[in-house]
Amino acid sequence: MDSNTYPAGQRHRSRPTTDTLPTLRLPPRIARWQWLLAPAFGLALLLIWEAVARSGLYAAFIVPSPGDVAHRWREIAADGSLVRHTAVTLREVLTGLLIGVAAAFWLGYLIAKSRVVAYMLMPYLIALQAVPIVAIAPLLIIWFGPGIASKVIICALLVFFPMLVNTVLGVRNIPPELRDLMASLEATPLQTFWHLELPAALPIVLGGLKVSATLSVIGAVVGEFVSASEGLGYLINFGRGTYDTPLVIAIVLTLTALALALYGLAAWLEHLLLVWQDAGQS
């Protein structure tokens, strides 16, 4: 049995619910310029920023111009500190993301399959989600040390919940008739997981991965804010402590780019893994 046995109607039904942003149809005369919309908006924001910086409403140390920020960014890129600190943060982010997502997926699967586990664990998992991560981050640093371990744990905690919820949702949303079909084919639990549950839940699970990917950057930075000798969060703290506003903004923009890149990576993974769905729709 392969994934092509999945009914076409199901493919069509599940896909739209998983996209973080709904697909919108543009009028034909605008559609050809679609690729320009986001850059144009970004350029407009940049121009507004430049205008505010030049207006004299705020001192340059409060609102440095985009040119000042770009200059500072080039400086830290040239002296190697940007690459060094980005590599540290990226390592924390990817390790935390991997651990958090893997743990959430398996626990989410277990919760979706077993009501006993759900009743037993869900109140605690929801409570865990309600704990403000900035409040417990200093404790985690004390418990697990100021090295990478504490940052990875903070990161994993932050990405855990959206992934868990999406996994539970994805697995529970599988239509009963498909489960009946697998049962009638006498599929083993492993076959059911591999040929039905995983492909059917994947669109929603990958939606969770996209949210988790962006949150993972926040997790690493929160940890680095509390205690770190390196990483982009440390560099922001350093910039604050030395009154280097262009550095702070340059790093914030770098972190934004990092989060966007991770989101893009998750979206690419989604495209790659769900290509069979698109083929089914066409």
Place this chain on the structure above:
Amino acid sequence: MQKRRMLWLTLALIIVVAALAGAYVLSEDGDENDESVDLTRVTLFMSYIPSVQFSPVYVAAERGYFEDEGIDIRFENGNEADGLERIATNDLQFGLISGEQVVLARANQRPVVYVFEWFHRFPVGVVSPIDQNITTPADLAGRVVGVPGTYGASYMGLHALLSAGGLTEDDLGELRSIGFAAPDSVCAGEVEAAVVYIVNEPLTIVQQCTPVNVIPVSDYATLVSNGIVTNEQTIRDNPDLVRGMVRAVRRGIADAVDDPKAAFDISVKTYVKDLPDDQYATQLQVLVNAAELWRSDQPGMTDPDAWTATQDVLIETGLLDAPLDNLAACYDMGFLPED
């Protein structure tokens, strides 16, 4: 029909909530005006959280020293760098800020000015468990040393100590950023020594786990410590306010130094209300330790050589690229009382 009724109900609810919120805001404003008749409202920014270490200003507030100067005083605590930014933008007018922050801020075009030296000895030092046998700066060679971060007063104090011991950062076994968790890191054995605020953190470590040795930075270097900082606009537009703040704070410090117990009682009664009873003895000792750093023959007066030394250490640490064009603009002692 029912939809329309719901719409009207929602609208009415929004109007009622908005009216109540408006009335509340207006009543708050009214209170402020009532309280501050003929008084200028001033918020004094201080780092950290409300603490007995700030008791001189609590004493000054309780005994009416600020009111005597026409000041309706409020206190706010938070991140020091953020507070100084707000003073630089004139969002706040006064703060208790570390001296090296003023040098760094002025190097980055912040128009802030140090007008009163509160701590006459630099309150930072290195603490280590007594069995580590670290008693001089030279003993730090090859050791794992914790520091909140590689910036700020702690990092600068460490560099001053290393220089005094003929060492550099490279001579340490490891310099580890541990955030503001020195007692936990020392007690857990994660570091062999840690740079701390000497009035309270050594006491915490002794309470938690082990007797300690402390090497105060002030035994080896004269650096500018915490003081009252304002901005150029306030000095230009309202010099009397600056003078009044300085006078009130000076009176508060004098009282707290003379009678730490009374200052402690005032602090915990009104301003540090969350302090648990079992912490009273320790915190009183913290206040007594701090008072020793406030004592001076010339209260409030800063030493120009200390500013030069501070600038030198900042350059050595790489936090400052070059000497300031006008280091003397960092401070202005013209607001001290003449006695």
